[in-house]
Amino acid sequence: MDKIRALIVDDSSVMRKIIERSLRQAGVEIEKVVEASNGAEGLAALRENVVGIILCDINMPVMDGLEFVRQAATVENAKGVPIVMITTEGSESHVVQALQAGARGYIRKPFTPDQVKEHVLPLLERKP
Amino acid sequence: MSTDTSFATRSREEDWLPVLELAVEEVFEIMVGCRVKPVAPDEHKPRGGFTAMVGLAGALCGIMTICCEAQTAHKIAKSMLGETADTEGQVADALGEICNMITGNFKNKLTGADNRCMLSVPTVISGGEYNLYSLADGNFMETVMLFEGAPVAVRLQLNS
Numbered sequence: 372m373d374k375i376r377a378l379i380v381d382d383s384s385v386m387r388k389i390i391e392r393s394l395r396q397a398g399v400e401i402e403k404v405v406e407a408s409n410g411a412e413g414l415a416a417l418r419e420n421v422v423g424i425i426l427c428d429i430n431m432p433v434m435d436g437l438e439f440v441r442q443a444a445t446v447e448n449a450k451g452v453p454i455v456m457i458t459t460e461g462s463e464s465h466v467v468q469a470l471q472a473g474a475r476g477y478i479r480k481p482f483t484p485d486q487v488k489e490h491v492l493p494l495l496e497r498k499p
Numbered sequence: 500m501s502t503d504t505s506f507a508t509r510s511r512e513e514d515w516l517p518v519l520e521l522a523v524e525e526v527f528e529i530m531v532g533c534r535v536k537p538v539a540p541d542e543h544k545p546r547g548g549f550t551a552m553v554g555l556a557g558a559l560c561g562i563m564t565i566c567c568e569a570q571t572a573h574k575i576a577k578s579m580l581g582e583t584a585d586t587e588g589q590v591a592d593a594l595g596e597i598c599n600m601i602t603g604n605f606k607n608k609l610t611g612a613d614n615r616c617m618l619s620v621p622t623v624i625s626g627g628e629y630n631l632y633s634l635a636d637g638n639f640m641e642t643v644m645l646f647e648g649a650p651v652a653v654r655l656q657l658n659s
Binding site: 382383388389430431432458462463464479480481483 | 526614618
């Protein structure tokens with residue numbers, strides 16, 4: 372698997388570090404991590420960076436994760452890039468909304484590195 | 500648990516404390532890498548140092564708080580990050596995220612609450628000289644866990 376760039380969108384800087392560490396523990400070869408603390412920053416980062424995977428929280432100030440996923444569909448750099456939600460919101464309706472908006476995976480916090488591996492690796496291996 | 504009874508009624512009729520305790524234990528074990536167990540709250544009161552809070556709105560309405568001494572908060576942040584937290588902001592961030600995950604984990608365990616309850620982003624207070632007045636005037640439940648021998652108090656106050 373080639374090294375990839377990852378975009379991590381979460382309002383907690385601690386959580387962004389934990390997600391990055393979990394990705395590395397899952398065996399994802401990371402060239403660079405681009406960080407954003409809300410959906411609006413995430414969209415701005417996407418317009419300036421080509422990434423191979425996006426991990427995104429839902430409950431964030433300014434723009435939440437569901438809106439980010441909807442708007443990311445219009446960003447050229449996001450086309451074909453898998454988005455995985457990582458969130459405390461565990462309801463079925465949130466999962467359905469996220470998947471309908473275009474997310475390809477859903478991980479509930481608290482999460483283990485194994486769960487990140489289980490949800491993220493297949494998406495990267497499927498990429499053309 | 501049924502879903503047709505109001506949550507205000509259910510919170511009075513059902514014992515949710517074990518659910519809260521399980522939610523706290525799971526978050527600490529998975530995200531902090533430490534097993535914690537409840538102790539008698541009256542015998543282990545943390546003197547305030549950091550207090551994180553997350554609001555709940557919708558079917559379940561109230562506020563979840565987690566409170567511990569500053570040194571404990573630093574240790575929790577270090578355990579989460581795998582390195583010493585550089586700033587007080589990072590410590591607050593870590594405790595806020597713990598509170599967020601406990602609240603989400605708790606509501607996800609209550610059948611019917613997960614779809615009809617929203618969470619706020621966390622707020623964290625540092626320092627102990629404050630009084631917290633919540634409009635959540637209903638019942639409350641509290642558990643105290645020992646983290647590396649120091650008390651961590653988790654309290655849920657609900658609107659009646």
